[in-house]
Amino acid sequence: MNEASGGRTTCLVTMGPSGTGKTTTATGIAARLGWVFAEADDFHPRANIEKMSAGIPLTDEDRWPWLALIAGWIDEQAAAGRDCVITCSALKRRYRDVLRGSQARVRFVELCASPDLVEARLRARQGHYMPASLLASQFADFEPLEADEDGVEIGVDAAPPEVVARALAALGLAPAA
Numbered sequence: 001m002n003e004a005s006g007g008r009t010t011c012l013v014t015m016g017p018s019g020t021g022k023t024t025t026a027t028g029i030a031a032r033l034g035w036v037f038a039e040a041d042d043f044h045p046r047a048n049i050e051k052m053s054a055g056i057p058l059t060d061e062d063r064w065p066w067l068a069l070i071a072g073w074i075d076e077q078a079a080a081g082r083d084c085v086i087t088c089s090a091l092k093r094r095y096r097d098v099l100r101g102s103q104a105r106v107r108f109v110e111l112c113a114s115p116d117l118v119e120a121r122l123r124a125r126q127g128h129y130m131p132a133s134l135l136a137s138q139f140a141d142f143e144p145l146e147a148d149e150d151g152v153e154i155g156v157d158a159a160p161p162e163v164v165a166r167a168l169a170a171l172g173l174a175p176a177a
Contacts, residue, residue, distance in 0.1 A: 009078045011104040012171070013151075015090035017138035019118040020111035021156045021163065022087040028164035029109070030085040034176035036077055040088040043069040057137035060092075067098040078103035091141045096149065108151030109167050115139055117157070 012035075014026040023039060030037035048062050070088055077084040083104075090096045090108065100106045115136075145151045152170035156163050168175065 009081060009104045010083045011074045011077065011099075011102065011106050012085045012109055013088050013090055013096075013099060013106060014085065014109045014111060014167075015088055015096075015151075016111035016113070017089060017091065017118060017142055020113050021160065022089070022111060024160045025109065025111060025154075025156070025163050025167060026085045026087045028160055029167055032164060032168060032175040033083070033085070033173060036082045036084040038073055038084065038086045040066075040070050040086055043073070057141075060094075063095060064098075067095055071099055071102045074099065074102040074104050074106065089138065091138060092143050093146065093149070096145075100150075106150065107171065108145055108149060109171070110145045110151055110153045111156050111163075112153050113156045 012026070012029060014022040014029070016022060026039075027037055029035070044066055048058055048066060051058060051062065067088075070086065074084065074086065088095075088099065090099065096106075096108065118139075145153060152167065154163060154167045154170060158166070
């Protein structure tokens with residue numbers, strides 16, 4: 001349990017449109033801190049994956065059950081006294097509000113990149129169901145963190161270890177000994 005959270009567990013949510021490096025950054029942070037990791041894509045119901053694979057953007061109605069599952073996982077980690085890191089696009093504030101409703105202190109790591117950089121990454125990515133054709137809808141839906149949200153903005157214009165180091169420094173978290 002992270003003492004800086006006032007005795008509550010902490011959950012870091014790496015967020016942003018597809019292709020910003022959420023999984024790479026989150027796994028790096030989890031490894032450096034020794035925290036539990038989960039990939040939010042694994043919580044999607046089959047119908048969501050099929051829609052995205054077909055190039056159809058998800059609606060809010062598609063996302064609510066998915067977000068509820070993620071919030072439930074965060075609660076499970078909190079109940080077990082485990083700090084955790086999870087990926088989640090969390091494109092809209094109201095989505096982040098669902099996650100913030102969990103028992104842990106939820107902090108966000110907003111990964112910032114230009115649409116051109118993200119598109120190049122998506123086109124080069126192999127074995128993922130999210131096509132580059134949905135990128136415009138992701139950026140259109142994206143609402144950056146607001147001043148009253150517990151989180152940091154991190155540019156992803158560097159190698160992954162540097163992005164992880166930037167995130168940890170901005171969050172004021174030290175790697176596990």
